[in-house]
Amino acid sequence: VPHWNALFRSFEHINPYSGVVLYLYAINMSEDVMTQICYHIQKDCIRKVSFDTVGFTNLRGALIQLGEALKSPTLKSLEWHENSIRSTEDMSLFMRALSQSSAVNELSFQANGNENASSLLSGVDFSTYKVLN
Numbered sequence: 001v002p003h004w005n006a007l008f009r010s011f012e013h014i015n016p017y018s019g020v021v022l023y024l025y026a027i028n029m030s031e032d033v034m035t036q037i038c039y040h041i042q043k044d045c046i047r048k049v050s051f052d053t054v055g056f057t058n059l060r061g062a063l064i065q066l067g068e069a070l071k072s073p074t075l076k077s078l079e080w081h082e083n084s085i086r087s088t089e090d091m092s093l094f095m096r097a098l099s100q101s102s103a104v105n106e107l108s109f110q111a112n113g114n115e116n117a118s119s120l121l122s123g124v125d126f127s128t129y130k131v132l133n
Contacts, residue, residue: 004033004036008036008040011040011044011046012044014044014045014046015045016045017045018045018047019045019046019047019048019074020044020045020046020047021046021047021048021049021050022037022041022046022048022049022050023049023050023052024037024049024050024051024052024054025050025052025053025054026052026053026054027054027055028054028055028056028057029054029055029056029057029062030057030058031056031057031058031061031062031065034056034058034061034062034065034066035061035065037049037065037069038065038066038068038069039069041069041072041075042068042069042071042072043072044074045074046072046074046075047074047075047076047077048075048076048077048078048079048106049069049075049077049078049079050078050079050081050108051079051080051081051083052079052081052082052083053081053082053083054083056083059083059084059085059090060089060090060093063085063090063093063094063097064093064097066094066097067093067096067097067100070097070098070100070101070104071100071101071102072103073102073103074103075101075103075104076103076104076105076106077104077105077106077107077108078101078104078106078107078108079107079108079109080094080107080108080109080110080112081108081109081110081111081112082110082111082112083112084112085112102128105128
């Protein structure tokens with residue numbers, strides 16, 4: 001846990017005019033760590049966050065926290081790659097999280113393990129995104 005605390009302390013030094021990109025790759029993440037990361041996404045100048053091949057101990061809790069983080073006015077880009085969302089309920093939760101964002105204008109969503117993703121995401125207004133992958 002000390003490495004997470006060091007990361008969170010470093011957020012105090014983010015330039016508010018340039019922001020920072022937070023890239024989380026191939027890690028296992030507890031609900032507590034996801035809560036702290038999403039808190040900092042909301043409160044600090046993080047302009048882009050990427051969750052790539054993350055093993056969430058509680059996916060539903062992670063998606064709820066992501067919904068809160070997506071309310072950040074400084075977060076402009078979200079990447080969600082190879083994070084399995086297998087259940088319809090969890091995909092619906094992800095869809096609601098996306099719908100809560102007014103600032104994110106770039107979305108990349110790939111290889112997330114649900115063949116019905118396009119139909120489940122049909123309720124999301126994608127016209128607000130400048131970049132969609």
